[in-house]
Amino acid sequence: MDLLRKIFGLIWMITAVFLAILLPYLALGKFRAETVTQEDYVFWIIIITIFIPIIIGFMLFGFYAFNGNYNNRQVSKTKTN
Amino acid sequence: MPKIVENEVTDKKKLWGVITASSVGTLIEWYDFYIFGSLAAILSIQFFPQDNPTAAFLSTLATFAAGFIVRPFGALVFGRLGDILGRKYTFLLTLILMGGSTFAIGLIPGYATIGYWAPALVLILRLVQGLALGGEYGGAATYVAEHSPVNRRGFYTSFIQTTATLGLFLSIGVILLTRKLAGETNFIAEWGGWRIPFLLSFFLVGISVFIRLKMKESPLFSKIKAEGTISKNPLKESFGKKENLKMVLLALFGATAGQGVIWYTGQFYALTFMQKTMNIEFVQSNYIIALALLIGTPFIIFFGHWSDTVGRKGIMLTGMLLAIILYRPIYSQMLSLADLKNKTEIINQAGTQNIKVVLKHSNHSGNQTILKQYTDGTEYKETRTQKFTEQQKPASLEIKKAVTLSSGSFWYLVLLIAIQVIFVAMVYGPIAAFLVELFPTRIRYTSMSLPYHIGNGVFGGLTPFIAISLTSISGASPLDGLWYPIGIASMCLITGFLFINKNSYTTIED
Known part of the structure; x- marks a missing residue:
């Protein structure tokens, strides 16, 4: 299971990089189209603004998973009250 | 216990x-x-x-x-x-x-x-x-x-x-x-x-x-x-400390993102799909959703209650798995219910269709209404509005289609959407308790609110927009919009299955 977690951590990191490139590429494609409307600009700018931090979070999640931070043996007690 | x-x-x-x-x-x-x-x-x-x-x-x-x-x-x-x-x-x-x-x-x-x-x-x-x-x-x-x-x-x-x-x-x-x-x-x-x-x-x-x-x-x-x-600084403690941040990320990518898309698909995209793709008449489509919600909503309490006995993770992930497997067959069935090609039209005594033409030249527009009836009780109404320029040349043509389903198809559609609402209940019923238990009291409000609202508001809220965008790609089928919720739910299912691991974190009752 720990090996699977590591593999998926790597996959999520690669996916995050791919998405970080894909989103601005799609937005630019839309902005360059002849049929572009004002609504497209607002929509895509909001999408990129909100998704880039989420993608960074996804990459970080993959990084933690790859480093075994979610593995059984890495148990670290979160401070509870 | x-x-x-x-x-x-x-x-x-x-x-x-x-x-x-x-x-x-x-x-x-x-x-x-x-x-x-x-x-x-x-x-x-x-x-x-x-x-x-x-x-x-x-x-x-x-x-x-x-x-x-x-x-x-x-x-x-x-x-x-x-x-x-x-x-x-x-x-x-x-x-x-x-x-x-x-x-x-x-x-x-x-x-x-x-x-x-x-x-x-x-x-x-x-x-x-x-x-x-x-x-x-x-x-x-x-x-x-x-x-x-x-x-x-x-x-x-x-x-x-x-x-x-x-x-x-x-x-x-x-x-x-x-x-x-x-x-x-x-x-x-x-x-x-x-x-x-x-x-x-x-x-x-x-x-x-x-x-x-x-x-x-x-x-x-x-x-x-x-x-x-x-906590003196809950934001710093929630997102600045690795031990808490990793749980916030797990909550988002292992639970709330998948829950968000399933919630919006079952309750909002289903309505959009009925109205825009199946052309179901406005009032009838709202009745169908309302009845499905009425049938499905009590299951939220049922699954929340059940999660106290069998655990949150199993129920939520099963809901995601069922949605991933069954969304396409369900929507395919939905589509076939309103597909007029599968139905036999009733031709009137004159052997022609019921066509009503109303011309309104004062508004520079003309309306044409076509009414069709089918042997299974389905009715179809198409209204074409042709607008004209000042010089009486044709400008834009607007076509409105409305399918009113027969009683049998109506209830079958209610059932198909109620099943989706039950998926919603499986992922949504236990999630509040799941999120609450993931974080300590001193930073709970901050830590659980953010993944919930990104999962619901962003991943879920975008479902209708992204799904419609996917179906508008050249060569796409009406069911291709479902790849968005299926894709996000799949990512979340894998993450939840592999990483929601009670041995790697403690909750309040531990």
Whole structure:
């Protein structure tokens, strides 16, 4: 299971990089189209603004998973009250 | 059976008071948030005339920014306050902000009277609504969970989970009733009946504030306050410390993102799909959704309750798995129910179709209505509106299609959507308890609010837009829009299955 977690951590990191490139590429494609409307600009700018931090979070999640931070043996007690 | 560690846990009668106070307030917040969406067409006429580019720009901002940017931001702002000042006063504040802004929207004169001030003020108030909604849910879920015995947390918090659906019901009910009482013309006028659902919020929120004021602070928060262990900087502690940040990320990518897309697919995309792709008649499609929600919503409480016995993870992940496997077969069945190619048309005695032509040259337009009936009881109505230029040359052609299903197909469609609502119940019923248990009391409000609102507001809220975009790609089939919820739910299922691991973190009852 720990090996699977590591593999998926790597996959999520690669996916995050791919998405970080894909989103601005799609937005630019839309902005360059002849049929572009004002609504497209607002929509895509909001999408990129909100998704880039989420993608960074996804990459970080993959990084933690790859480093075994979610593995059984890495148990670290979160401070509870 | 985990022992009940919080001896301050409230007695049953008092606990139901806590649930009622929290649920009524959250329901009203959802009601306030939904009436804006449900009355979008009228608000657009009154505040955002589409032929004016600035007003149209503000309209787009109001639509997207309130859900996608401001909601998560509200989760941070009010989450922080809730972890410092307490749950009670924070979610009281969100309720007042939501009610106040909704009431104020009902008082703003239209664009025709005050020009750009109208869309600008509505935009600001809509953003306040988004901010308040971002702060409400985490507070209500935390407040109820912190009053509940550990072994019944799933059951008691599931009542908070039903409020989103009930808020939608209430908003549709109030709008339909007001419309009926006021009449169509009086309803859509500048100072017409459409304002009543907004103004009504003042009284609804007033009642809820009155009830909530009587409630005491959550026992767990009071305890850490008395001990002096309240977090001084919940944002830094939630997102700056790796041990907590990794759980926030797990909550988002292992649970709430998948839950968000399943929630929106079952309750909103299903309606969009019926109206836009299947061309089901407007009123009939709303009845179908309403009945499916009525059948499916009690299952939220059932699965919340069951999660106390069998665990949260198994139920949520099973809901995601079923959605991933069954979405395409379900939507394929839905599509076939309204596919006129599979039906036999009744030809009238003259051997021709029923065609009604009405020409309105005064408006530079002509209408043509085609009515068809089928042997299974299905009816089809197509209205073509041809607009003409001043020189009487054809300009735009608008075609409206409306399929009214037979009784048998109607109930089969209700069943297909109710199944989707049951998937929603599986992922949504236990999730409040799941999130609450993932984080310690001192940073719970902040830590659970953000992943919830990103999962629901962003991943879920985008479902209709992305799904429709996918189907509009050249060569795409009507079912291709489902790849978005299927893809996100699959990512979440894998993440949840592999990484939600009770051995790698401790929860409050451990």
